[in-house]
Amino acid sequence: MAVVEFWFEFASTYSYPAAFAVEERARAVGVRLAWRSFLLAPIFGAQGWNDSPFNIYPAKGKYMWRDLARICARQGLPLRRPTQFPRNGLLAARVACRYAEEQWLPEFVRRVYAANFRDDRDISSAEVVGHVIDSLGLKAEEILAEAQTQNSKDALRTQTDRAIKLGLIGAPSFAVEGEIFWGGDRVEQAFDWALGKRDVVAL
């Protein structure tokens, strides 16, 4: 069966509730997930944006924060609006890319999101990311060093290039054999696609 790629960026607000919901839902319907971290900056940069569109377009930002609050409330997920937005998720993304196949990866991802959107911690700092790694019973120093080797940096760059080639325009997104679904609210459609329930479309 087709794998569902879950594409996320640590700065992305809507990726927070999605990261907390996706694994359980995938298990419920029997779909295999692959976690794919990437960076939105090059994708937004190609549109001429050097900041989050939610900051560039305040009306969009205002709606997003309210919508996010409703989504988190529905999921029973705490949300505190971070004092800084967006926060640079580069280091965490490198860890997530380098260790994508590890069993602890999904929990690492969720804890980084919680640090940002629940605890208002600065996830761009090695201290905060290291603290998350520690909390999983792993060796932070080792993992952070490995995540910042040239190989690991290149791996994230390559993965972000793949996101661009796939045509991703935001996060979170789902990809199933090249078919793209944008937004946490598209998770069931992506799963259906992976399960072979594909609507015939011709355009």
Add this chain to the structure above:
Amino acid sequence: MAVVEFWFEFASTYSYPAAFAVEERARAVGVRLAWRSFLLAPIFGAQGWNDSPFNIYPAKGKYMWRDLARICARQGLPLRRPTQFPRNGLLAARVACRYAEEQWLPEFVRRVYAANFRDDRDISSAEVVGHVIDSLGLKAEEILAEAQTQNSKDALRTQTDRAIKLGLIGAPSFAVEGEIFWGGDRVEQAFDWALGKRDVVAL
């Protein structure tokens, strides 16, 4: 019980499947609908856009057409990508605003959308809009004249001003006592809100 306002713009692609689905779903859950036509141009203009963002940002446009095709396929709704996009829905919006309370209004709205997105007809023309009115067994000439009086023009302008004040950023949107839900995929959340199933949110 709170009324759900369905805000739509005739140029809007995602409003097409929403217009075909919303009434049946509202009936199924026992929610009262109000149809609200408005214009996106002043809202997009405030963001510095003088065209559809789907044209300004081709990556977004590419994704949208594919996503729309999937949504229409799911609903069993034919879709032909119009040779011109967006098409000016001003005249149709004036009709929809002036005759919002008429029983035939929802069917008029759906037929205008079908003319644009199924039949690739130019809905900016009085001929095409008139043909839709005729097809409902109504007097096109009379209705088109009435829709273009100063009163009717002002009514649509006032309604679009209200959309701006509500904070609408796109179409379709739902509004329930000032609470905004953007996107056809938010219909159930909007209905839940109207039914009193409101998640407690504080931000």
